[in-house]
Amino acid sequence: MKNLLSIKNLACFALVFSFFGCMDLDESPYSELEESNFYNNELEIIQATLRPFTHMQAWLSWSGQNGYYYHNELSADQVAWPQKGPHGFDGGDHIRQHYHTWTPQEGRLANTWSLMWTGVGYVNSAITDIQNIDPESANISQERLESLVAESKVLRAYHYMKLMDLFGNIPIVTQVGEPQNPATASREEIFAFVESELLENVESLQPLSQSLLGRVSKAVGYAMLSELYLNAEVWSGEPRWQESIEYADKVINGEGGALMGSMALDQDPLGPFSNQNELSPENIFQFPFSRENGFGYDWRAFYSGFSNMAPALDVNYSGWNAFVVIPSAFDEYKESDIRKQEWFLFGPQYRFGTDQPILGSEEYNGQPLVYVNNIRRNTEGQTGEGSMTDGEENSGARFHKYRSGTQTDENYLENDFVIYRLTEMYFNKAEALMRLNGGSATAEAVDLINESKSRYFNDEDWTEASYTTATLTLDELLEERGREFIFEGKRRTDLIRFGEFTTGTWWDHEPSEDFRTLYPIPLRQVQTNPNLEQNPGY
Numbered sequence: 001m002k003n004l005l006s007i008k009n010l011a012c013f014a015l016v017f018s019f020f021g022c023m024d025l026d027e028s029p030y031s032e033l034e035e036s037n038f039y040n041n042e043l044e045i046i047q048a049t050l051r052p053f054t055h056m057q058a059w060l061s062w063s064g065q066n067g068y069y070y071h072n073e074l075s076a077d078q079v080a081w082p083q084k085g086p087h088g089f090d091g092g093d094h095i096r097q098h099y100h101t102w103t104p105q106e107g108r109l110a111n112t113w114s115l116m117w118t119g120v121g122y123v124n125s126a127i128t129d130i131q132n133i134d135p136e137s138a139n140i141s142q143e144r145l146e147s148l149v150a151e152s153k154v155l156r157a158y159h160y161m162k163l164m165d166l167f168g169n170i171p172i173v174t175q176v177g178e179p180q181n182p183a184t185a186s187r188e189e190i191f192a193f194v195e196s197e198l199l200e201n202v203e204s205l206q207p208l209s210q211s212l213l214g215r216v217s218k219a220v221g222y223a224m225l226s227e228l229y230l231n232a233e234v235w236s237g238e239p240r241w242q243e244s245i246e247y248a249d250k251v252i253n254g255e256g257g258a259l260m261g262s263m264a265l266d267q268d269p270l271g272p273f274s275n276q277n278e279l280s281p282e283n284i285f286q287f288p289f290s291r292e293n294g295f296g297y298d299w300r301a302f303y304s305g306f307s308n309m310a311p312a313l314d315v316n317y318s319g320w321n322a323f324v325v326i327p328s329a330f331d332e333y334k335e336s337d338i339r340k341q342e343w344f345l346f347g348p349q350y351r352f353g354t355d356q357p358i359l360g361s362e363e364y365n366g367q368p369l370v371y372v373n374n375i376r377r378n379t380e381g382q383t384g385e386g387s388m389t390d391g392e393e394n395s396g397a398r399f400h401k402y403r404s405g406t407q408t409d410e411n412y413l414e415n416d417f418v419i420y421r422l423t424e425m426y427f428n429k430a431e432a433l434m435r436l437n438g439g440s441a442t443a444e445a446v447d448l449i450n451e452s453k454s455r456y457f458n459d460e461d462w463t464e465a466s467y468t469t470a471t472l473t474l475d476e477l478l479e480e481r482g483r484e485f486i487f488e489g490k491r492r493t494d495l496i497r498f499g500e501f502t503t504g505t506w507w508d509h510e511p512s513e514d515f516r517t518l519y520p521i522p523l524r525q526v527q528t529n530p531n532l533e534q535n536p537g538y
Contacts, residue, residue: 039133042140048130049151052122053216056155057287059115060162060489061417062302066108067115068162069489070302071519074098076491077506078329078482081302081322082375084391085362088322095388100502100512102519104538110522116163123156124176150204151216157197158216158224164190164235165493168518168535183531191228191236198225207257213278214288214416219256219263222247223284223420226428234497234517241432248429251284251422259283263422267455269342272421273402275411282422291413303399303487308361308369312345314352314406317413324396327373327385328507329486332479336461339483345398346371352406362393369394375508387508401487418488423452427481434474441472449480474498513537 039045059067073079074097081094088094096102102109130149135142156174163170164187171182172193185193202221206212225247232240250256254263264281266272272280278288304319325344333340349358349369357368363379364370372378375395376386386395404413430445437445446467457465467476478498482491495501502512515537526532 039129039138041138042144045130045133045138045140045145045148048126049148049155049216050214052119052126052152052159053155053214054287055115055119055122056159057289057417059112059119060419061287062299062489067112068166070108071097071112071166072489072492073323073487075100076495076501077504077509078326078486078491079323080326080375080388080396080507082324082388082391082395084321084393084395087362088320088391089389098388098509100509100516104520104523104526104534106522109519110524112166113522113525116159116166120156120159120163120173121176123152123159124174127152127156127174128176147204147206150201151206153197153201154205154216154221154224157194157201160190160194160197161224161228164194165231166519167521169533170521171532181529181531184533188236191232194228195225198228205256208259208284209257210259210278212257213259214286216285217257219251219258220285220420222250222256223425226251226425227420230428230432231493231497239435241435244432245429248425248432251425252429256284265422265426265452265455269338269456270401270403272418272423273415275403275405275409275414277416277418280421283416283418284420284422284425286416286418288416289414299399299402305398306361306393308358309349311351312349312358313404314408315404316407317404321393324375324391324398325373325486326507327375327396329482330373330397332483334461334465336457336465337483338456343399343401343486345400346373360393364392364394371396371398373397385508399487423484424490426452427477427484431474431477431481434472434477439474441467441469441477443469446472449477452484453480 039048060069062069074081074094080098081088081090082098083089083095093106093108096106127149130145130152133140133145135145138145160170160172168187169184170190172185172190173179173182198221202218202225205216205218205221208217208219226244228235229240229244229247232238232243252263258264258281260279260281262281266280266282268274271277272283274280277283277286300317300319302319302323304317305321307318310316310318330340330344330346347370349371350356351358359365360367360369371394373396374386375388375391376382376384377390377392379392382390402415404415405411426448430441430448433442433445433448434440446469449472450466453465453467454462478494478500481494485491485494492501495504496517502514502516505511515535518535520538521532521534526534
């Protein structure tokens with residue numbers, strides 16, 4: 001079906017260009033692009049709106065570079081990149097993320113800043129160009145043109161929301177190259193800018209449908225507003241729980257459209273992440289990757305094992321054996337939880353469809369490879385918790401939430417990367433209801449979380465696994481949110497909102513300083529732009 005979706009094909013073509021066109025980053029990404037006016041018809045205008053979105057994969061999803069995803073997951077309590085023998089030390093980058101000891105000199109953080117601001121430059125350029133188009137000469141209605149401008153402005157608001165999340169106090173730049181050295185605005189000002197951009201443009205967006213796959217639809221705008229207001233107390237100093245509920249409800253009720261006609265939770269635990277996940281009834285916003293169109297979704301670098309694991313999945317890709325599940329996070333799942341059974345690789349590994357063991361290539365060279373829920377030197381007799389520098393090739397449960405399919409599958413590696421799905425709106429609403437109720441669960445909040453969670457237990461186990469107003473505490477909601485959205489790039493933000501990011505303790509991690517809820521502005525940016533103010537503590 002994917003090769004029939006013209007917007008899918010167009011977006012994937014742009015993704016290929018984006019991947020090769022976003023590698024050379026200069027020191028002043030606010031002025032990355034110059035204006036051009038080559039938009040003579042609706043197709044070319046749509047290309048202009050898609051170009052910034054396709055660049056976004058370079059900083060938002062794990063298939064790109066060391067961007068937002070890397071920092072929002074590796075600093076949290078679920079995913080780590082420990083050193084495994086001689087592999088993965090990488091100058092201590094990933095260890096500093098885990099221990100919250102990063103500095104303004106981090107190269108990966110500088111890369112993230114440049115990638116994200118380059119994205120802002122792309123959006124600003126598109127907005128300027130589209131606003132200058134004469135609708136009559138481009139054979140497009142004024143209403144349609146305004147809708148495409150609104151799409152770009154909402155996408156720009158998303159960029160700013162994520163920049164605000166990571167860095168807090170940042171500049172507001174809406175024109176390419178103007179000013180050349182923008183001054184820092186407060187986080188409260190950034191929040192107000194994002195809110196106004198969303199509110200002024202969301203109703204001009206088109207409703208979500210199959211033709212809007214990979215586009216900024218009305219449902220996407222509503223989901224962004226729900227997220228914005230859910231985090232308003234952290235980002236602006238003022239709680240806005242009721243507004244988060246309001247916009248979550250708009251998505252839940254289908255007011256923003258739906259991919260499959262109506263919004264609904266996907267009853268297949270793998271459905272939202274499958275290689276046909278453009279058909280999942282709960283997906284709202286996703287990158288339209290497509291191998292058939294030259295840019296298949298690629299999680300191999302961070303999440304795939306070495307080449308010896310390719311036969312286990314019957315795939316033709318391998319990776320760096322990098323990211324693993326933190327032991328304390330894996331322990332959060334009950335054995336009866338279908339998510340634990342389906343979303344991870346754990347235990348003995350076998351060649352696909354056989355009982356022939358996969359053999360190790362490092363510490364377990366020539367021996368059966370068995371993924372274990374600890375990170376320590378078991379081959380050397382080490383016991384206890386281990387540490388970020390004590391890993392082996394089989395340390396930790398592994399990622400299996402997205403499935404590429406086997407090499408003979410006609411949809412092999414056709415997975416889209418999901419940014420928003422309906423389940424998140426259920427969790428947003430439940431949390432906001434509880435916050436408004438003094439932290440205690442309401443019956444409606446319990447029903448929302450139980451409706452999500454019940455998909456993952458059989459009838460026999462559900463009685464024990466289900467929540468009541470007494471058992472669904474805020475602490476438990478944070479844990480259940482972690483179980484549900486593991487690997488989806490959201491965990492640091494959630495921990496901060498619940499007050500656990502710098503105060504919490506998890507595997508090989510002790511509490512850190514409060515200022516670590518923000519990353520530093522990269523040193524090179526502070527040095528080259530005298531109007532940037534460094535965040536406190538750095």
